[in-house]
Amino acid sequence: MSWWLVIALAAGAYGFKALGLVVLGGRTLPDRTLRCLALIPAALVAALVVKDTFSVGQHLQLDARAAGVGVAVLAAWRRLPLIVVIVLGAGVTALVRAFG
Amino acid sequence: MAAACVTLSVAVGVFAVSFGVGSVSAGASVTQTCAMSLLVFTGASQFSAMSVIGSGGSVGSALAGALLLAARNGVYGLSMARVLPGSLGMRLVAAQLTIDESTAMAASQRDPRLQRAAFWITGVSLYLCWNIGTLIGALAGSAIDPRAFGLDAAFPAGFVAMLWPTVRTLRGRLAAALGALICLSLIPFTPIGVPILCASLAMLVGLPAQRAAT
Numbered sequence: 001m002s003w004w005l006v007i008a009l010a011a012g013a014y015g016f017k018a019l020g021l022v023v024l025g026g027r028t029l030p031d032r033t034l035r036c037l038a039l040i041p042a043a044l045v046a047a048l049v050v051k052d053t054f055s056v057g058q059h060l061q062l063d064a065r066a067a068g069v070g071v072a073v074l075a076a077w078r079r080l081p082l083i084v085v086i087v088l089g090a091g092v093t094a095l096v097r098a099f100g
Numbered sequence: 101m102a103a104a105c106v107t108l109s110v111a112v113g114v115f116a117v118s119f120g121v122g123s124v125s126a127g128a129s130v131t132q133t134c135a136m137s138l139l140v141f142t143g144a145s146q147f148s149a150m151s152v153i154g155s156g157g158s159v160g161s162a163l164a165g166a167l168l169l170a171a172r173n174g175v176y177g178l179s180m181a182r183v184l185p186g187s188l189g190m191r192l193v194a195a196q197l198t199i200d201e202s203t204a205m206a207a208s209q210r211d212p213r214l215q216r217a218a219f220w221i222t223g224v225s226l227y228l229c230w231n232i233g234t235l236i237g238a239l240a241g242s243a244i245d246p247r248a249f250g251l252d253a254a255f256p257a258g259f260v261a262m263l264w265p266t267v268r269t270l271r272g273r274l275a276a277a278l279g280a281l282i283c284l285s286l287i288p289f290t291p292i293g294v295p296i297l298c299a300s301l302a303m304l305v306g307l308p309a310q311r312a313a314t
Contacts, residue, residue, distance in 0.1 A: 001128045005159045009149055010139035012163070013170040017142075018195040020177020022188070027178060035271070035306035037175050041144060042266035043279030044169055045259050047299030048151055050280045052256035055287045057156050065253045072257035076264045083114040089257025094250030 064100055068093030101209070105221055108201055112143075113229035115261075118254045119146055120237020125246035126154030130238040137234035141227060142199050144262055145169045151255050152293040161293025168300050176203040183215045197223030271305055278302035 029037075053069040054060050072089035080088075116137065123133040128150065140146050145166040152162035177198045183206055184194050197219070206219035246252060267273045279299035286295035 001126070001132060001153055002159050003132065005149060005153065005163055006132055006136050006139065008159075008163050009136070009145065009166050009170075012167045013140045013142050013145055013173065014196060016167075016170045016174040017177055017198045018192065020174035021181050021184065021195045021198050022177070022191045024174075024178055025181040029175070029178065032307055032309075034175060036303045037172055037306075039271060039275040039303040039306045040168055040172060040300055042263070042272040042275040043299050043302035044148065044165060044296060045144065045263045045266060046276035046280040047283035047296050048148055049256050049259045049263060050284050051155065051287065051296060052151055052259065053253075054284065055155070057292060058288055058290075060284070060287055064250070065256065068250055068253035069256045069260060072253075072260045076260050082111045082261050085261045086114070086118050086254055086257045089260070090250040090254045092250070093253035094248065097247070097250060 064093045064096035067096045067100075101205070101214070101218055101221070105205065105218075105225055108205070108222065109225045109229040112201065112226050113233035115143060115258065116230045116233025117237035117240070118251075118258050119143065119150070120234040120239070121241035121246060121251050122147070122154070122237075122255045122258075123150045123234075124238050124241035125251060126150045128153070130235075130242060133238040134231065134235055137231050140170075141196060141230065142170050142173055143230070147255060147258060147262075148296070151259075152296060154255070155292050157293030158291065161291065161297060165293060165296040165300075168297070172200075173198050176200070179203065180206065180219065183212065183219060194219070194223070197227060199223070199226070201226055274305045275302045278305060 049069065053065050054062065068089045071092045072085050075085045075088050119137070120133055123136070124130060136146050148169050149162045149166035152165055177195065180198055180203055184191060202219050202223040205222040206215045209215045209218045263276060267276050279302040282302060283295040283299045286298055
């Protein structure tokens with residue numbers, strides 16, 4: 001993997017943090033902008049879930065991961081702790097892969 | 101506050117272990133993985149970048165998606181600026197610690213002194229736990245076969261856990277559903293990583309004025 005990704009992401013991520021805290025300070029942004037920015041994680045993280053569950057490269061594929069992530073969704077819905085959600089997701093995937 | 105802080109740090113440490121494992125299995129070295137946690141220090145962006153790289157996406161698309169996720173820390177910075185007066189040097193250090201958890205812990209306090217304390221205690225302890233966890237995960241991940249343990253599902257399972265707090269509101273659920281739909285429908289037709297970027301368009305559900313409060 002390229003070091004450029006690490007360096008550019010570090011610079012960009014710190015840039016955003018410092019922009020808000022140090023450069024812009026206590027200013028406020030329009031409500032509309034704040035609402036949209038606040039929705040980025042929901043949109044992107046949901047997209048990452050489906051990408052990592054249902055695709056291999058550019059192909060859609062249904063395999064053991066779907067079972068594992070399905071169980072992880074149930075665990076998150078039941079408000080189980082983070083570690084349980086991750087271990088269940090990985091464990092069920094491994095089991096289905098080995099015996100499915 | 102101290103108890104909440106410890107619980108949070110342990111949870112974040114576990115998350116960091118899964119990042120470390122996932123990052124090395126996506127092709128990063130142990131050094132790169134640790135450098136990322138030390139320098140980037142914002143979980144969702146790191147997970148996102150390594151997830152795109154792991155699927156075979158370009159550096160550009162991995163970076164763009166991760167930076168979109170990092171933008172929210174700028175918004176946190178805006179609200180923390182009132183809480184964190186002080187010298188330029190201190191604020192430049194504080195900036196690196198401005199993430200979901202430190203902002204949330206500070207915002208949950210009333211007294212300005214406690215807000216400052218909450219920010220620094222949470223920020224510093226999470227920074228330590230995040231980096232120790234990453235190192236453990238990266239070392240473990242390079243010692244085992246990740247697929248045999250289902251660890252390729254650790255990323256999406258981690259994303260599921262990350263997603264949960266974001267879909268408490270109706271708009272959050274709409275944005276998540278739309279983002280997932282955009283991503284799935286573009287995967288077969290666009291280069292790897294691009295569907296994730298396009299999914300960010302779902303943030304536009306935030307544009308209409310707030311009517312029914314949810």
